[in-house]
Amino acid sequence: xxxxxxxxxxxxTGPAGLAVAGRFRKKNISFEIFEQTDKIAWSWxxxxxxxxxxxxxxxxxxxxxxFPEEYPRYVPKTMLAEYYxxxxxxxxxxxxxxxxVQSIRKEDNHxxxxxxxxxxxxxxxxxxxxxxxxxxSPVWKHQEYYKGEIIHSRNYKNSLPFKGKKVLIVGMGxxxxxxxxxxxxxxxxxxxxVRSSLLIVPRDINGRPVQITARKLEKLPFxxxxxxxxxxxxxxxGDLSKYGISISRKDPINHLKQTxxxxxxxxxxxKQIKSGKIKVIGDISSFYENGVQLKDxxxxxxxxxxxxxxxxxxxxxxxxxxxxxxxxxxxxxxxxGKGKHKGLFFVGFDNYKLGGILGTIVTDSETIVNEILQKHx
Numbered sequence: 001x002x003x004x005x006x007x008x009x010x011x012x013t014g015p016a017g018l019a020v021a022g023r024f025r026k027k028n029i030s031f032e033i034f035e036q037t038d039k040i041a042w043s044w045x046x047x048x049x050x051x052x053x054x055x056x057x058x059x060x061x062x063x064x065x066x067f068p069e070e071y072p073r074y075v076p077k078t079m080l081a082e083y084y085x086x087x088x089x090x091x092x093x094x095x096x097x098x099x100x101v102q103s104i105r106k107e108d109n110h111x112x113x114x115x116x117x118x119x120x121x122x123x124x125x126x127x128x129x130x131x132x133x134x135x136x137s138p139v140w141k142h143q144e145y146y147k148g149e150i151i152h153s154r155n156y157k158n159s160l161p162f163k164g165k166k167v168l169i170v171g172m173g174x175x176x177x178x179x180x181x182x183x184x185x186x187x188x189x190x191x192x193x194v195r196s197s198l199l200i201v202p203r204d205i206n207g208r209p210v211q212i213t214a215r216k217l218e219k220l221p222f223x224x225x226x227x228x229x230x231x232x233x234x235x236x237x238g239d240l241s242k243y244g245i246s247i248s249r250k251d252p253i254n255h256l257k258q259t260x261x262x263x264x265x266x267x268x269x270x271k272q273i274k275s276g277k278i279k280v281i282g283d284i285s286s287f288y289e290n291g292v293q294l295k296d297x298x299x300x301x302x303x304x305x306x307x308x309x310x311x312x313x314x315x316x317x318x319x320x321x322x323x324x325x326x327x328x329x330x331x332x333x334x335x336x337g338k339g340k341h342k343g344l345f346f347v348g349f350d351n352y353k354l355g356g357i358l359g360t361i362v363t364d365s366e367t368i369v370n371e372i373l374q375k376h377x
Contacts, residue, residue: 002119006032008372009113009122013040013095015358016348017128018087019062019365025091026064027369034099034115041084043132044077049158050182051077053358054174054265056209060358062087063365073209101129104344105320111343123343124372127319130348131331131357132311138170141286146305148291153179153308159186167191168292168302170284172198172245174262176308177269184277191279191300193292197246199263200237200270237266243273244280313349335364336371345371 008024008031010017017033018040024031039045052074053060057067060075065087071079088095102114104125113120135152143150153175159182166189169176176192183190203209240247272278281300284292291301313331316322325341327333337344345368350360 003112004032004118004120006030006120006122008032008124008126009111009120010034010126010128011101011113012036012128012130012348013088013093014043014128014130014348015041015062015084016130016361016365017126018084018091018093019361020126020128020345020347020368021093022063022065022087022091023365023369025093027373029369029372032096032120033093034096036098036100038097039085040088040095041081043130044081044084046154047077048153048156048179048182049077050178053080054203054267055358063362065090074203101318103318103320106340106343124345124375125343126345126347126368127315127332128347129313129315131313134312134314134317135307136310136312137307138309140284140292143287145289146287146291147289148303148305150305150307153306154311156306159183159188162188162304165189165303166301167304167306168193168281168300169306169308171195171308171310172264172269172280173308173310174265175310176306177264178267179306179308180278181267181269181272184272190277191281191302193281193284193294194245195283197248199248200240200245200266201263202237203265203267237270238274240270240273244282245273315346319344335367 008029010020010024010031010033013033013035017035021031021033035042052072054074056073057071057075061067061083067075067083071083075083087093096117099118100116102116104111104113104127106112107121110121110123111125113122113125135154137152153169156179162183163186167183168191169180170193172180172192172194180190180192237247269278273280281294283295285295286293288299291299292305293299315332316326316330319325321340324339325332325337325344332346332349335346335350337346347364347368348357348361350357350364
């Protein structure tokens with residue numbers, strides 16, 4: 001297989017890869033971009049049907065191109081996928097599809113990128129494969145004896161296949177909470193297994209997005225904004241202990257900055273829990289033929305178990321020698337690779353800032369392009 005010489009190589013055509021490509025075009029910097037699937041923003045085409053962005057549209061678009069005026073404040077996934085395809089057309093971004101990275105390694109002053117179709121030597125490699133690359137599916141004791149169906153939330157589209165079934169969702173992050181809401185609204189018997197205390201914030205209060213309010217409150221002195229936020233959450237969300245949910249005392253902003261874990265943004269799940277339409281049970285210790293056994297010893301029957309257990313970035317599957325590159329969650333620590341990782345860049349991995357991953361993509365893509373411009377300045 002011949003080796004192609006390129007200056008800048010972008011891996012992935014989700015919003016992260018597109019943001020860098022759009023900035024490269026604007027600055028007249030040459031690049032190649034490839035994607036392992038057959039379409040731009042594949043994940044957004046394939047998410048569950050009801051998904052809307054949880055962040056407001058004015059803070060969620062890519063560089064240099066706002067969402068169309070007629071788009072609603074919280075953009076549905078079909079419109080979002082359409083916007084990403086339009087973005088690629090607008091900036092003349094023409095990816096090679098069905099190209100899978102097999103390895104990336106440093107050789108002399110360049111990076112050698114081996115793929116299933118072509119090998120590359122590149123000065124700069126921008127990894128935009130994202131934090132949600134590989135579905136994470138934990139395995140429990142005696143799971144092999146379970147006679148029901150186990151699926152990962154990635155394979156959930158809508159409530160139709162679950163009519164008349166008893167569904168257990170494992171995990172109440174944003175996906176688990178929304179899938180439970182989706183099922184409960186169709187009168188499907190749904191229960192969530194919750195392992196630890198939760199941070200829950202409403203998406204809107206009196207029609208006003210909490211994301212916008214939080215940004216304003218964060219600017220108040222003496223931690224006053226966070227105190228106000230705490231009071232509001234306690235009124236709007238309330239005490240859920242009698243429903244089986246312990247509310248964390250942590251501050252959502254601190255928690256996000258320390259762990260990269262977003263609070264649960266409530267779209268109506270809490271109301272359904274309070275009304276009894278969604279039930280909550282504790283942590284699972286094992287499976288049996290007809291369901292699960294909880295850590296307190298009780299058994300719970302379920303026809304279907306949906307794992308809303310998240311994803312892993314797993315860049316170490318294709319980047320050779322990741323020593324000093326990743327944090328304790330297996331995610332790249334820095335946008336710009338340092339030392340032996342110089343020339344490697346990472347966008348779409350930073351979950352640690354206010355504004356959601358789409359907000360950080362805009363700023364991180366700018367950081368990357370500026371660094372590459374300086375290097376060649």
